[in-house]
Amino acid sequence: MHGAKDNVIQTVSDATASDTVGRTTADHATRSSHSLLRNPLFAGGLAVTLAIVAACLAAPLLTRYAPNDIDLNSLEVAPSATHWLGTDALGRDIFSRLLYGGRMSILVGLAAVALQIVIGVTLGTVAGYHKGIVDAIVMRISEIFQCFPFYPLAITIAAVFGANVWNVVLIIGVLQWPGLARLVRAEVLSLREHAFVDYSRAIGVPTWRILWNGLVRNCIPVIVVNGTLAVTTAILSEAALSFLGLGVSQPDPSWGNMLSSAQNFRVLSYEPWMWIPPGVAIALLVLAVNAMGEALQEHVRPRFGYIADIAPSHRH
Amino acid sequence: MTDATEHAETPALSVRDLDVVFTAEYSGDSDVHAVDHLSFDAHAGEVLAIVGESGSGKSVTVQALLGLLPQYASVTGTLSTADERTFDLSDPAQLRDLRGTHVAMVFQDPYASLDPVFTIGRQLAEAVAVAEPSLDRKRVRDRVNELLDDVRLGDVEGIAGKYPHELSGGQLQRIMIAMALAEHPQVLLADEPTTALDATVQQEVLDLLYSVCHDLNIATIIITHDMGVVADIADRVLVMHYGRFVEHGTVDEVFRAPKEEYTQKLLAAVPSADGTDHVPESKSGEPFDDVKPLLDVNHLTVSYRDRSGKVKEVVHDVGFSIRPHEVLALVGQSGSGKSTIARSLLGLNPLTQGKVLIDGKDIFALRRRERRAVQARFGIVFQSPSESLNPRLTIGDIIAEPLRFVGHMNRKDSRNRALELLDTVHLPADVIDRYPSELSGGQRQRVAIARAIALNPSLLIADEPTSALDVSVQAEILDLLRGLQRRIGFACLFISHDLPLVRSFSDRVIVLHNGNVVESGDTDELFTHPHQDYTRNLILSAPVANPRIQRARRSERSNSPSNHPIPSKGTIK
Amino acid sequence: GCGLNTSVGTAATAAGTSAQSTDTVRYALWSNPNGQFNPVTYFTDYDRAIIFNVYSRLVVLDAQQNYQPSLAKSYNWSADGKELTFELRDNVKWHDGEPFTAQDVVYTYAATANKDFPLDPSTLVQHLEGYEDYHAGKTQDFAGITAPDDHTVVFHFATPYSGALATFADKPVLAKHVWEKVPIAQWKTATDLLKHPIGTGPYKFKEFVDGQYVALEANPDYFEGAPATKNLIFKIVSPDTLQTAVINKEVDIAEISNFNSKELDAYKQQGVNIVEGEGNGGQYLTFDTKNPKLADKRVRQALLYAINRKGIIDSLLYGHGITFNAQAHPSDPLYPKDLNSYDYSPEKAKELLKEAGWTDTDGDGFLDKDGQKFTFTINFPTGNKTRELSAPIIQKNFQDIGIDAQLSQADFNTTLAILQDPNKQYDGVLMGGTFRPQQYGSANWWSRWGEDGESKAALDKVNETTDPTALAQAVSQYLHLENDEVPFAFLYIPNQGTAVRPEVKNFERSTYEIFSNVSKWSVSPSQAQ
Amino acid sequence: MVKYIARRAAIAVVVLFGISLIVFAVLNLQPGNPYASMFSPQTDAATREELLRKVGYYDPLWLKYVKWVGRALQGDLGYSIQLGVPVTAVIASRVGNTLVLTVAAAVIAFVFALPVGIYSAIRRGRVSDRLITVVTFGIMSIPAFFLAMILIRVFSAQLKVLPSSGMITPGFAGTPEQVTWDVIRHLIMPATVLAAMSFATYSRYIRSSTSELLDADFVRALFAKGLSRRSVIYGHVLKNAAKPIVTVLMLAVPGLLSGALITETVFSWSGIGRLGYDAAVGRDYPLLMGITLLLALVTLLANLLGDVINVIIDPRIRVQS
């Protein structure tokens, strides 16, 4: 299961962020989006993502079944002309649930990341800018949250506020901000040494303005890159939470709970139509979003300048 | 084709028809034709300097010779050596034979060019082992010691066991040279080997390179944009522009009678050290003594607390004053505390002690708000234009920042004023909506200047405003500053380590050494009659763009016995 | 310390992993027992499985649900129903060789009445004479239990208690000489004793590897004859991988989790037999009878009519289950045959609701009364897949009759907390429970119904009656009342299926007794393959 | 160095306190009563209240916490409500198993991630790199549960070469080597599933730190020196990459531990993961507090260890500290 804390790719990068990101983002951030679209990784990722999002939004046009329509007369039927992707244990149309469930999964992904960004960027910026004691406190807090046990908190939030999609968002957002906060902090720590911050401080520009204009805006590449990765982590976390019955709850579909309702040997062996569609959908979206994140990362970095000798077989 | 190939004997290295294009795979940018069919020779025991403004393809040229270009660079051309082997430059695999045996390279930034996690000794030993795989352990160690002696580091205690970050820049560059020598190269490529170094250290490294080249009979190709360096060390000069060959000749020919217009321009842009060409126009000669100082700095002491918490005092009890309309220059070696003083004036570093008076008011005794008001009278220009402009803001917003948040103008007025300012610094109005990355270095520095004068400062603090720029651009920026200073009449604290520049621009000079004022006085007076050895050294170590003077200085240096370049230990073949 | 907490057994058992050996039967447990191998303090079914093989009881239930003597040779009710006398076997030995006596019985049941007993005292002891004094610590001896001699025990009831024998069939006897070493207050934490139970049952405890398995060994001195198979191993296998474990010969006997025909076919193809029997766990939807909109019994009846219970059984249980209509197992001899069966009928439901004043006056598709829309939140806990799936069906059933039904899922404890808080108003909670023989009204403590009035009187009557015919009548009356009042919507009892490898012989089970003939289970050499 | 570690340890203690406080508060916010499922349904309300009072259920929150801290400082984390066993004992008996599983998984993940990461760094932007990216993210997006099921189906049900679950064959006796082999056979699938979850993280990270280094000036200088590709990458780049890689390995520890939950459940591996989940679901507060603190401690220790190793690897930090 991809627990919420698995997003080490993000969490960890602060180890080197201070030596690398500051140097690169400032110079390369503003390259044209035009060139980004030419990157097949990005273009492909974007196309797939848009296709999935569009299909989910257009769900009512694509299917005549409501996602929660129970039909006890056609339980677990295999894909056919009537049910394109078959039906589930309650006779609900899987294609319809897949489309409507996608809305939920995407919503969770986006909203959780938005929350994470709000908390992480605010705290990371403040910590990095003020350094010293403020920094120490924020970092300790982020450490506490990193050490925080995922399931107890998930259960508590679900128990106190009731299991629904917003709590999934809350859980994931609240538990995953430290990674981003640390990255932004590292970035800000190096950005604040840039002369343009010195300049603003020297002439007395208000602090909030420095934080916003000078620092947050310059962290956007980091935020975007990590945000895309975090979207995928959030979607996978939702699946994991649903697997444990703490996610988006019945009868509403999400890819996560569709998968988790198929967590059974028989389904796995004999009724692949129950798990392949949500599984493939998650994998595809994760892959697409990650591909975009990857491309963005390349984009905000300087062009790779490996010398030809590292990869020998290049010359044609 | 006109090229740099005419010479009598067989060259140690001969490059024909080198062409480099950076293909734009995904970037969407257009292809860059970095080097355009260039041919040249390098001869044993001679220094060939490749000069040209930034981006002219100098670095790309030497990297192509070793196959060190990125994968997406497409290279053509051939290279032949003294033993008449010929290599196809388009095949980096072939060039592997060249590296570590025939051709060695010294990079610009020695610190970045050494592996930070291995000791110096280990890295040297590795280079030795590559060049001479047959040596056993002990012989390798001996050879390392020999090399360290060769670059005059042999007597530095335990240097082989140190890590790169424990050595100074000059020491590191010598290590790089030692590493290059380990390979017994016939050709030594040096890409801006001294740009990152202080003037005094630069001289030592140049001397070392010079003697390496001549004593060991190595063909040396040095890349630089500093005409002083060229005048100092080069035997022959190759001028490039936009990747293309411009002209070639002996150093005397090129400096005395540059054939091409581009070369002439390049040379004209260099301020000459003897103060003969540019007379600073601001120098009015009017006596300042009776004028009340605008800025009065007394007993300024600044310390830093480093990461381990140790307090290090870097500026000790410095005092000076600037009168209205006066240009005061702060000079001194790197690390002497110049920037620190400027930062303290701006309130970016807390001072340990001392007073800063503006119009007689102690600004750090003022309340925050009043202090802001006083500081609003400072204009600031920092060294690196790309660093001092927020890459995420448009030029308009950058210039408007002081107007809006300090001058409290509204958005519309500030934009209009920004347009005016752009005009003042001779920038087209349409840059207002561009981002800094879309401007050239010189244009960016103009923007920084426009921002600095936005609030009609009475004091401009300029910390190395031109040192990150190309020679030709440098001159333009200085002219602009000069003009503005005349028009607006601000006083200026001008920080630079470029002494010719200081001489041409400032009224008075303060010489700093390790955070202490060594000497101060009227510019001309100080340059012609320095009282302190330190000052004299500083002046002499800055190479001037005149081969004749440099040659004279060199022979003077080498006559003093303490300074013998290479020990004549015939161990090198 | 690191490493696996595995102690290597000394007994020479199977050498290979999946090779069948004739001296071992391996039974799959779905989850790890807690290691509370004490018949009066355990609380998981997994611990129970171990306990019921290691310990024995005074009486046991036979397949017809009659009490048969076990540790007791015979039992006898006094005429007034206030004295129950057990004649004990005299040849029984504890696994450590000590003789089993009447003192063990006295000690076991008195302990649960002790003031230090860390759990709630059983209903049984509360009905015994002198309970108050003993429980308050005023007396040293419990007047309610006496042992006239080593092989006779007498229980003296203050008021007659009909559930007595059911308790004895459910609570095995502890060894006094073992447990008296530990103060009663520490029984729940006496790890050493708890994890090394000494009983009188067919199997002796050998080892418990936490999270992995519990190994038992035949007791050659078992009073009903030595078991046929030397080793009985309870292996912990997640239900998800159960099928593979059975087919892979890692376990011999396993309870299956559903009756999907494809799954059954997979077993059958491998020659595995499926033994199917009535289940002993029922699922129900509790109603908050104090909730104004549910206070009217017609509304509750309507809701029950509205639920397509047969549909749930047919779809979710593939037909392998039964409905029930009052809080007793339909196979219980006293379960009335003439209860209202509330067959699925949305029309009847609507009718009843209309009678109760619920109609759709504003035409929004939902019923309303006094301007209030009929909303109904179905709370249900995570954990039981069938139950989780039944929730949307019930939701839909309710929506079909014009109720705005919503689902609310939470973890088990959170859901339970709704029921436990007497001040919390709710609509309905899906819950499940295990039937124990002849215990009626056992889920009442969180019910908001049955604490007073007619229902309480009826239930008290059940508990107080020991005369069989009178009891039958009392039970019938109580269950009819419950059937009519619908404090719960009783849903379904899934059948229990057990996958038994073909090598295993003589496996039998009844509704309540899984291990009733464990000592006859045997393994013949592998014939298949 | 000693001073540095001491300071870090002191900070870790403070953080541990913070965690214990917050977790304690959060746990007690949950509705539901740890003792609820332990009463028999017939128990009347008065008896229930009395028992709950006896176990301190009605104490005010702060008092509970103070009591808990008081005992915890003496190394007593109380008794598990559900198991009736000292929390320290339960944890001690389980933690080794989780350790074996997670270490095996981390090793497997790392052993595969290292060459893959380096290879795709070297081939950055090429087809082979893209392919690896796709496969890596593909693996990352298979829920662990499914991977587990698929493995069981193939290797246990079909090929019958590996046991479907458990850590050891019940009652298995043999030489220590045979026992070890038996355990390893049981370990293969769960460790693989857990490793698959970490693999993506590791390999992506190794790729990015290696590729950053391949861009470094000193690498270019090494090539200029005439070093072979091999000695540049294995002699220099890897040692420099060790620092970020150690960091990622250490920071991945909490993820690995929480990832153990599903693996342990599916494979009946008796470790901390499932125990912690059950404790959370069952409101077994003492046990949950114990596990939480253990995990936090392990996480903090891993961070600390990572920093210390980095200090050892990187001479530049060595001087500063």
Ligand SMILES: Nc1ncnc2c1ncn2[C@@H]1O[C@H](COP(=O)(O)OP(=O)(O)OP(=O)(O)O)[C@@H](O)[C@H]1O
């Ligand atoms: N890795 C690269 N990718 C793409 N373009 C490059 C690369 N390296 C250099 N260029 C381009 O090639 C041209 C020549 O660059 P080069 O570095 O040789 O200039 P230079 O003369 O050394 O300048 P400087 O004095 O600033 O070092 C420039 O236009 C530069 O932008």
Ligand SMILES: Nc1ncnc2c1ncn2[C@@H]1O[C@H](COP(=O)(O)OP(=O)(O)OP(=O)(O)O)[C@@H](O)[C@H]1O
């Ligand atoms: N933030 C800092 N923390 C600690 N020491 C510092 C810091 N900034 C500068 N120093 C030290 O203070 C001394 C003076 O530095 P300063 O930057 O003022 O020199 P400078 O004369 O401007 O040199 P350069 O010509 O290289 O810019 C140097 O020894 C430097 O190492």
Ligand SMILES: [Mg+2]
């Ligand atoms: Mg260059």
Ligand SMILES: [Mg+2]
């Ligand atoms: Mg400076």
